[in-house]
Amino acid sequence: MTERARPATGFLRLLFLSGLALAGLAIIGTIAWHHFQDARVIARTLEQAGPWLAAWRASLFIVLIGTWPRWVAWLAHRYGWPDAQRRHILAQRWRVAAWLIVIELLLVQNVAGRFINALVP
Secondary structure, three states: OOOOOOOOHHHHHHHHHHHHHHHHHHHHHHHHHHHHHHHHHHHHHHHHHHHHHHHHHHHHHHHHHHHHHHHHHHHHHHHHHHHHHHHHHOOOHHHHHHHHHHHHHHHHHHHHHHHHHHOOO
């Protein structure tokens, strides 16, 4: 008897709810932190933590790209993806990496904002 492919809705629901819970905790934590400390202290602390946060983001990026084939193989096996879909998702590895770099540069490192500020005296 063949096993039917399971839909990915359970995994996607778990991923969505985990992200939502993490965002909620971050918002609540930020509000609580701002309530107990001065804005200048918070800004100084975040500035000091900047290199550590950058290293954390870089390590997550490296782990994601480095383990991409394992994740795709596991998901393909778990949800019964056809071979063509598995190959397509494997091929998206460097596209995802490029977009993560773009997001890091534009939003986190503020390259666009610095460029615009350099143009406007």
